[in-house]
Amino acid sequence: MAKPDVVLLTAIASHIITWKQTTIGTIADVFNLSAEDAIEAVKILFLTEVDDRAARYFVDFELDAATTEDDTDLVYSLEDTISYVPMLDDDPRVYLTYGEAAVSIEIIDQLLKLVDPASEAGLSLRSVREKIRRGTGDIVGAAPPEPRGSQDVLDAVWEAMRESRRLTFTYHRADGVTEAISTRTVIPCAVVSEQEGYLAALQNDRDLRWFRLDRMSRASTGAPVSQTEANRARRTLRRHPHLHPTTGTDVTFTVKPGAAWFAEAIPGAVTVNGGDTLSITVRAVSATWVRECAIKIGTDLVDIAPVEMKRDVIAQATAIAQVQR
Template sequence: MTKSTTRTGAGLQGRDRLAFLLVLVPYLIEHEQVSVADAAEHFGVNESLIRESVTLIAVSGVPGETSAYQHEDLFDIDWDLFEQRDQIVLTRLVVIDDSPRFSAREAAALIAGLQYLSALPGSSDDEVIGSLMSKLAIGASGRPTEVAVAASPATAALVPVRDALAQRRELSFDYLSADGRTEHRTVDPLRVESLDRDWYLRGWCHLRQAVRTFRLDRMSRVEIGENQAQHGADDLSVPSDFFQPSASDLTVTVDIDTAALPMIAEFFTADSQVREEGGRSLVNLRLGHVHGFKRVVASLGGLAEVTDPGTAREEVAAWASEALAGYGL
């Protein structure tokens, strides 16, 4: 910055000087330790103005209950660093410290939520989220407990899927189907959507010659093909329902606690029927295979029970017994 554009203390009158102090204090708090030269360069002012302003901040504050200024009612700085090394460190904050702050537990909860948000597929504001988490940690009344949230399994597949969509290219991958078999699929990607915690690719499947839905966390070895996709979202009618029933589907009746219905919502189709009575619900679901659904039933810890058909009930019971046997139970 040239000398002609650098403002000196003499150039700031009362109102301007107050405005400058109001922006200088948050800057010093955010940077924790900063040199006089860096602060002067940041604000485009003379170093002497920074020194004068810091000296004024050090004797500023708000009167306490006695209406007289006590030592703890004033800002304070590390005078040794300031006078000997031209470094500014605020060692006591007033007014700001008295403002409501998140507790350490509240800040930790918010940070955990932000970490979960950054781990979701499609989150592109990692820098903003990281900055906000840092500010929450600094601004809390105590040190928040460190938390860690694992990235979603779908995240790895999302990048090539979105690239293929943007380039309108074919996409190939190995897919773990609902019956536990792994098949190689090639699709023309149409769009990516989410349902609760799960993310899905809607695409024209070359094998089935129809629009199919694929869960991203069941996709592996995802690669963008050399060929251009022959189908796009504008060319095809993509059903609003994630799952479309077929003639080979199995109709399964589930007796489930009504409060747990959202846990099986991903298996609902347009013709799913729910009959509620006394806090329980009977649900008719059309499933391509019981294989994937039996894990869901087992995970609900007795809140859900397959009642019909008998073959599905036996398959769920056998799977649960096999799992218990693995633990010696």
């Protein structure tokens, strides 16, 4: 090993504590190490003193390695047995050093970029991260990362749907503890909810796929989509009624006919043609979401109902305008 790998050494220590007895050869097999690296890891684990742990550390291992003829050194082999016998004063939780805590938090932060923060996995990761941070006395670990789904991504998605264009973006998805990155070009169909973060789109011009907005980056609009292709995308979406659910309040946007695209971009929207205007009723997640939709509709917006929601949207817009003066 060129330098100690704190995550690997902690994992090896946990392995020994769990199984109570193992061998250097078994460690090599379990952690996919060469014989030399396994022996080096055990040497470091046994011979390195650590004095920056966040709490006291009472765990003693026994190693049956042979000694040299003059008893001045040890001779390691893959058959050497490593044992752990719990004592009354032992604390087998294997506290992390500050360096180990920093590495662990960095790994968790990489995973948090790939999962929905509100999901069970996301909440669990944040809980573990917070416990590690507190265990170091708040020395290691600042705020957890924000989702990757930026306003630039959302703007490009809505522009592509509004102007009937293809959308190209970089997609990040979980691949073990790392991430797989690919470039996708799709025909966007709908955004279920910016808060829940799903884009429905046609991939390969025929297959409906759901993409997490927080896994998208570098989004840009591309070539125009023909009317035939746009109609095919809408029909494909309509054939899949079991969409991601969105909770909230029903809100009606009264718009000019030029904003008909907005109804087509929101699954479950109900449209009533009033001649000079359209009434589009959708399930809204918050006043902020309604305000952002109103901005996207632009000058084609005529009114918002119910009046309570309209009042909240106006209050938000007024506050923003005052801040920007």
